[in-house]
Amino acid sequence: MEWEAVIGLEIHAQLSTRSKIFSGSSTAFGAAPNTQANAVDLGLPGVLPVLNAEAVRMAAKFGLAIGAEVARRSVFARKNYFYPDLPKGYQISQYELPIVARGELEIELEDGTAKTVGVTRAHLEEDAGKSLHEDFHGLTGIDLNRAGTPLLEIVSEPDLRSAKEAVAYMKKLHSLVRYLGICDGNMQEGSFRCDANVSVRPKGQHKFGTRAEIKNLNSFRFVERAINFEIERQIDIIESGGAVVQETRLYDAARDETRPMRTKEEANDYRYFPDPDLLPVALDEAFIEAVRLTLPELPDEKKHRFMTHYGLPAYDAGVLTASRELADYYETVVKAAGGHPKLAANWVMGDLAAALNKEGLEIDAGPVGAEQLGGLIVRITDNTISGKMAKTVFEAMWNGEGDVDAIIEKKGLKQITDTSAIEQAIQAVLDANPGQVADYRGGKDKLFGFFVGQVMKATRGQANPAQVNEVLKKLLDQA
Numbered sequence: 001m002e003w004e005a006v007i008g009l010e011i012h013a014q015l016s017t018r019s020k021i022f023s024g025s026s027t028a029f030g031a032a033p034n035t036q037a038n039a040v041d042l043g044l045p046g047v048l049p050v051l052n053a054e055a056v057r058m059a060a061k062f063g064l065a066i067g068a069e070v071a072r073r074s075v076f077a078r079k080n081y082f083y084p085d086l087p088k089g090y091q092i093s094q095y096e097l098p099i100v101a102r103g104e105l106e107i108e109l110e111d112g113t114a115k116t117v118g119v120t121r122a123h124l125e126e127d128a129g130k131s132l133h134e135d136f137h138g139l140t141g142i143d144l145n146r147a148g149t150p151l152l153e154i155v156s157e158p159d160l161r162s163a164k165e166a167v168a169y170m171k172k173l174h175s176l177v178r179y180l181g182i183c184d185g186n187m188q189e190g191s192f193r194c195d196a197n198v199s200v201r202p203k204g205q206h207k208f209g210t211r212a213e214i215k216n217l218n219s220f221r222f223v224e225r226a227i228n229f230e231i232e233r234q235i236d237i238i239e240s241g242g243a244v245v246q247e248t249r250l251y252d253a254a255r256d257e258t259r260p261m262r263t264k265e266e267a268n269d270y271r272y273f274p275d276p277d278l279l280p281v282a283l284d285e286a287f288i289e290a291v292r293l294t295l296p297e298l299p300d301e302k303k304h305r306f307m308t309h310y311g312l313p314a315y316d317a318g319v320l321t322a323s324r325e326l327a328d329y330y331e332t333v334v335k336a337a338g339g340h341p342k343l344a345a346n347w348v349m350g351d352l353a354a355a356l357n358k359e360g361l362e363i364d365a366g367p368v369g370a371e372q373l374g375g376l377i378v379r380i381t382d383n384t385i386s387g388k389m390a391k392t393v394f395e396a397m398w399n400g401e402g403d404v405d406a407i408i409e410k411k412g413l414k415q416i417t418d419t420s421a422i423e424q425a426i427q428a429v430l431d432a433n434p435g436q437v438a439d440y441r442g443g444k445d446k447l448f449g450f451f452v453g454q455v456m457k458a459t460r461g462q463a464n465p466a467q468v469n470e471v472l473k474k475l476l477d478q479a
Helices: 053-065 163-180 220-239 285-292 299-309 314-320 324-337 341-359 370-381 387-398 404-411 419-432 434-441 447-458 465-476
Strands: 003-014 076-080 090-094 100-108 114-126 130-132 141-143 150-156 192-202 212-217 247-252 257-263
Touching: 003 163, 003 220, 053 100, 053 114, 053 150, 053 163, 053 285, 100 163, 114 163, 150 163, 163 192, 163 220, 163 299, 192 220, 212 220, 212 257, 220 247, 220 257, 299 314, 314 324, 314 341, 324 341, 324 370, 341 370, 341 387, 370 387, 370 404, 387 404, 419 434, 419 447, 419 465, 434 447, 434 465, 447 465
Parallel strands: 212 247
Antiparallel strands: 003 150, 003 192, 076 090, 090 114, 100 114, 114 150, 130 141, 192 212, 247 257
16 A cells, blocks of 8 residues: 655744743853743742733744734633643643734755645744753753743644655745744754654545654754654554554654654643733734834745846755855855856855865854955956865865965965966977877877876966867867
């Protein structure tokens, strides 16, 4: 039997507000445990939550960016459950009336086709605290610094059919929230994480199978591995005559498997009811239009502009607009280089990306600035250095040896473009290899490369390759 996976993602994007969603506590990462939780975050009696207006503005901005409905009236509810790191015994979230509903996002599949994924809703909620198991032998510690941190939970329709589609969707959302400046997207620090709902069904069947939810996936690689494992696990169970249990599972990266965590709760298990301490959120048209005016150029728009304005292929434009920082870097390179957008794209996607990957650095942390790289491209296009020499210069810039011109001067890399000097070098090579010259003129065309190599060796790689090819052919043809 041929099976089909049905996947929906719930992505938690931590909003980049300076304070928590219902209190003035800082949201800065890395503070000592329990130093950023006040009476509201601890749920002490007699305190009242006050909604952070910036979190509302960020949620509305996201809704507008995906063409969704931004609710003129939304309501906070209490989601009741017990967990040690949830001091109030309930989480303030949104349920029946979320702030964002019914949007969509287009993703690009591996075969180059596009697919539209529905976004059911995006709602505001507070994060819980964190249980610390590793630092206490036989005990568990509780850190409430995260309690009350603002989250935007983005829930997709079950439109995804493979782990790769799920990763493509998650990457697209990751890029979007960073473009919007509403989430830093730092997955290692938990700012962007995902729960995956996975089920399988016979291909062609309309009814969904029983789903399992895999919690707290914090890397694209783990999302793909966990979903693939879960799909195979459920197929094996069904084909062995068993039944998939609706439950929450965790992913063990070390063993590359999912394991049961708890049985899956239904909405009515949480006893949702409107939070009596918070008024409904009412947004008027003026507020929404003001937020709309703050929308930046979004990834799809930027990709299209890179293709039309710079003449880049779709692949290059997609890579260079994957993050706002990378796109900005590229455009600065092109400006500093005085044009040459394809050459700039090749350098950014080639040598620069390889060096960043090797060092594990983000684009804004690399030692070669965009204007420096633009300067290197200027020296390639004005024939001061060859493309091969440029790699040596780039490596020196990466190692902090100075700017382009200083390195070219210091290392004696200036390209030889004087035609008479190149002719002289070529003639010397031809005079030293009469047998090969006779063979070439007798029909062994492949010897052309041998002569080019000898000339470049004689000039220590400094002769202009295009001129060498042109002059060499002319002299060899003068039989």
